Structure formats: C-alpha cells, structure tokens
Amino acid sequence: MAAYSEMKTYHTKAHMGMIEVTDDFRAAVRRSGIKNGIITGFTTGGVAGLTTLEFEPGLVYHDLKAAMDIFSPYTDETGRVIHYRHHETWHDDNGSSHIKAALLSPFITVPIVNGEITIGPWQNLTLIECDTRNRVRDIVFQVLGEKE
Numbered sequence: 357m358a359a360y361s362e363m364k365t366y367h368t369k370a371h372m373g374m375i376e377v378t379d380d381f382r383a384a385v386r387r388s389g390i391k392n393g394i395i396t397g398f399t400t401g402g403v404a405g406l407t408t409l410e411f412e413p414g415l416v417y418h419d420l421k422a423a424m425d426i427f428s429p430y431t432d433e434t435g436r437v438i439h440y441r442h443h444e445t446w447h448d449d450n451g452s453s454h455i456k457a458a459l460l461s462p463f464i465t466v467p468i469v470n471g472e473i474t475i476g477p478w479q480n481l482t483l484i485e486c487d488t489r490n491r492v493r494d495i496v497f498q499v500l501g502e503k504e
Contacts, residue, residue, distance in 0.1 A: 357500060365492060368487075370488055376482055396466075400494045405484045408464065420484075428452040429452060430453075453488055456486040
C-alpha cells in the first residue's frame with residue numbers, strides 16, 4: 357500500500373465562511389498517483405470543519421449558518437455575545453464556534469476509484485470556518501491505496 361501526504365493553507369472568513377476545496381482533493385489524488393484507495397482531509401485548529409454540501413449561494417451564504425446558529429448562536433436578539441462557559445476559561449468569545457465545529461468534523465474521508473474521488477454531482481468538499489475571526493487554516497491531505 358502506498359501513502360502520500362501534502363498540506364495546503366487557506367485564508368478563511370469568520371462566522372461560517374466556506375471555501376470549496378473539491379479540486380484540491382482531486383489534485384492531491386492526481387499528485388499521489390494512487391488509483392484505488394482513500395483520501396482523507398484533516399483541518400487543523402479546534403473551530404473549523406470539513407463536510408460535503410451543494411456549494412450554492414443560498415446554502416453557503418445563509419442556510420447552513422442560520423441552521424447552525426439555532427444550535428449554537430453567537431449573539432442574542434439584541435446583538436450581545438451570548439455567554440458560554442468556554443469564555444470563562446480562555447477569556448474569549450468563541451464558545452459557539454467550538455459547538456458548531458463539534459457538530460461538523462475536522463476531517464472527511466472519500467473513496468478513490470480508478471484515480472478519481474467518488475463524490476456525487478452535487479457534492480462539493482467544503483472547508484467551514486466556525487470561529488468568530490478570520491483565520492489561516494491548513495488542510496492535511498493524506499492519500500492511501502494502490503497505485504495500479
């Protein structure tokens with residue numbers, strides 16, 4: 357079994373900013389030379405996630421953030437930052453960010469068949485920033501499998 361790893365850096369936008377990274381997964385598979393196996397992407401940091409979704413404006417710029425804010429709102433109806441116990445430990449304001457990231461996942465694994473990632477036509481691999489500030493994030497790509 358062969359293994360290949362690489363890392364790429366992204367500049368993310370706060371409060372559920374999303375970056376479509378499907379082509380970066382495909383490029384890592386191409387560079388690896390692996391024909392059949394898996395690719396895993398793992399994002400560093402405690403408040404970002406990777407998922408699949410249909411990367412279209414309504415979902416990317418509104419719907420997913422609105423849904424996540426139901427589970428873990430950042431501000432109340434008056435615009436004040438909601439207190440989370442996490443804030444007491446680190447004296448910051450991103451307790452809601454940690455909950456959102458926990459509902460997502462820092463990694464995603466996709467099968468590779470005949471040198472291609474096996475996603476559907478409406479599935480886009482997406483990096484999501486849950487923090488309250490813009491950040492710099494890395495995705496570590498690791499490809500495992502057979503070259504022939």
